[in-house]
Amino acid sequence: MKTLKHSGLALAATLALTGAMTGAGHAASVSPTFTDEGIDTTGTATSTRMFRADLTGLGLTEIVAVTVRDSGSGFGGSTGIYSGFDLDAIFLDLDGLLTTTADRIFASSFLFTAGTTRSGSFAPPSPSGGPTNGSSDASTVDEGWATLDSIDGVFFGTGSLTLGDGGRLTAIFSPEVPVGSSLFLFAGEVSGDPGETLTGFVDVSDTPPPNVPLPAGLVLLASGLAGAGLLRRRGGRF
DSSP, rough: OOOOTTTTTTTTEEEOOOHHTTTTTOOOEEEOOEEEEEEEOSOOSSOOOEEEETTSSOOEEEEEEEEEOOOOOOOBBBBBBGSSSSSEEEOOOOSTTOOOOOEEEOOOOEEEEBBOOOOSOOOOSSSTTSSTTEETTTTOOHHHHOOTTOOOOOOSSSSEEOOOOHHHHHHHHEEEOOOOOOOEEEEEEESTTOOOOOOOOOESSOOOTTTOOOOOOHHHHHHHHHHHHHHHHHHHHH
């Protein structure tokens, strides 16, 4: 799966559509418009700036994963465990309004790859145990610390995941989320400082990101087909 890059890109988002779930492959690369929704005042965050992107009109029928990536620019944010984009929350939303909360759809699991950290005052490891704030190691989110399903980031504290310079996070949605007449992506940055705004390209593919597990039914089907092939090779019949 290819992610497009743009000069000055602060964070790119990737949507993965599983062709096996739709019955037909579809791929497209688009540039969404991220709007700055301002500082959220509905949660308990110190000061989280929310960004929104419209996901309709892309020809998709469902979404299984969203990947956000830090640009690796080394600009914005603090040093050490706070290097890069500080993600407070990420979720899909049906009506695109922050004032309503019942229609938010949160990820069921995450894949994480920490980026590099800059030298400075906040040297790793973080209080959550990993190389960046909110991670327990270089490939695992401490979900109890980061709470990516809640807008509650505290400056230099709990409630967020720092990606690190060049780091990435994949939010996996199981079951898959149908794309209806209205569907939006929200992501929050703990401070919204210059260099940490949410802009960039979206790459849509009919293949999921690496390491995204297949739905259980497809795993069983694949295992059954493999077993049938083995029996045929051994005995010519079941």
